[in-house]
């Protein structure tokens with residue numbers, strides 16, 4: 001029988017079909033963080049239930065901790081310290097591996113999970129965090145769950161899941177200069193709407209995917225939750241294998257060889273059937289920027305905001321203080337943020353530094369760069385990237401979620417306009433009343449320099 | 463988990479699409495390592511007035527602060543309700559505030575699962591059905607209430623036709639009986655162990 005990549009993963013993990021038509025799916029890895037994971041661990045403790053396999057459960061600190069240099073358990077987040085200390089206690093109680101605040105391998109959960117080789121092709125991976133779909137880039141079946149389901153997974157090593165529908169998105173053409181995988185995924189969401197992939201397992205494929213680096217693939221899969229997908233998937237290939245080789249928790253020796261053999265079978269068979277298929281011509285894409293309060297409310301940087309026909313668009317425009325058919329170019333900004341599980345990786349920092357080199361951030365802009373993980377921070381410092389950021393006027397932070405969402409209790413102010421490499425431009429996401437425009441690291445770097453939204457391509461060497 | 467069998471309550475319309483969990487409960491309201499104490503933070507961005515970052519008092523312009531909607535227990539919304547962050551706090555806040563059911567055209571997947579784990583009934587109706595309920599709310603001077611019968615999987619009122627909704631049998635049983643789903647799965651322990659025993663031989667590399 002011809003099967004999709006998703007079906008191969010699904011069948012491999014199905015323990016039992018349940019009376020309601022859903023299936024009991026075996027879970028290979030559980031990843032936690034101190035905001036939602038902590039509550040799940042405490043819930044398990046309170047119910048007196050056992051955590052079945054502590055070896056396959058991991059936890060990091062990223063959401064509550066602050067990102068200022070010299071940080072401790074104290075944060076600006078109301079009640080934050082309790083989350084940090086209780087997570088530490090619970091991790092110890094259940095004997096699970098914790099990437100603690102100032103460890104050399106701490107970072108944002110979805111980044112650590114990949115960097116450490118905890119997520120591998122062919123595994124099922126869950127985390128009480130909606131951006132777990134990021135890890136589908138490795139060819140793992142990885143999805144975000146709630147706290148109750150997380151307790152379920154820890155207590156039973158399984159989850160009850162209704163088999164999602166399947167979509168395939170083929171990315172054709174080539175990438176134009178100044179265009180990154182952030183722009184591609186924003187373009188997909190803009191084209192088909194914020195619920196365009198509702199509940200579906202979405203496989204990304206095509207010539208453009210094959211050419212993308214592992215890091216760029218993570219960025220692409222990351223925003224599948226903004227497309228309302230159940231998760232994203234990319235068939236593993238040599239890019240994937242090279243990325244994983246030698247990682248701490250990746251298989252070694254004969255296990256590695258067997259794994260590679262298995263992983264090479266992870267692709268959709270030629271005649272496998274999807275419930276929906278889309279195709280995107282990437283040659284048409286230029287840098288994107290969001291104008292509203294949903295990632296779908298985005299435009300090419302050269303385009304104008306559409307005519308605001310419906311109430312949702314009108315209220316988004318009102319919140320963002322933008323109007324009908326306005327161009328975003330030259331709109332003054334007060335904040336610029338580079339980081340997050342979308343764009344907090346080494347290649348993102350490199351792309352931004354390339355533009356920042358020799359320039360200064362506009363004096364009216366609070367500019368912050370937060371590497372997504374300690375490993376990224378270290379590598380960036382070894383390359384001297386931090387000097388470029390600091391010389392330009394960026395704050396250089398400790399790893400974590402940071403200003404992506406008020407992490408560490410820190411936000412931008414009411415009415416401020418921010419350009420950000422993050423994934424969500426929801427109302428109040430970066431602070432009550434703060435207006436977020438999401439874009440690529442290159443776009444954020446260029447805007448930080450000019451103090452206003454610009455087309456980053458003017459900074460590219462010709 | 464609290465059972466859901468039948469419920470009759472006032473409906474409040476919040477009809478926009480894509481109401482995300484950041485709006486339902488902003489991060490700054492999640493102050494404790496606890497599933498409780500979240501009702502006050504529900505929709506806090508709109509529900510309160512602020513001076514700087516401090517709450518000054520209720521925002522009278524927000525519908526949940528207006529009679530009769532301040533007594534609402536059923537929320538009516540548009541497409542993709544509960545999208546965004548996986549935070550189960552959104553459901554805990556809605557439940558603690560007093561909501562028993564959410565009617566929407568569609569739901570964020572994680573949010574919908576979270577509802578079912580906490581006795582909050584997610585009801586999917588079509589855009590036209592939602593519009594007809596909204597119209598009826600607009601036409602009713604006093605409180606408009608709906609009756610939701612989970613056994614019949616039906617929504618009805620004295621003023622609108624009855625609408626059936628889809629919910630799988632299993633979820634229906636869970637809610638009707640208030641079952642603990644972890645307990646139910648633990649009954650499969652033997653089967654799970656057999657699966658692992660077999661799988662370990664096939665995928666030795668996957669086990670740490």
Ligand code: SF4
Pocket residue numbers: 062063108109129131340341342400401404405407422423
């Ligand atoms: S960086 Fe932002 S989106 Fe990513 S896990 Fe942290 S808070 Fe969530």
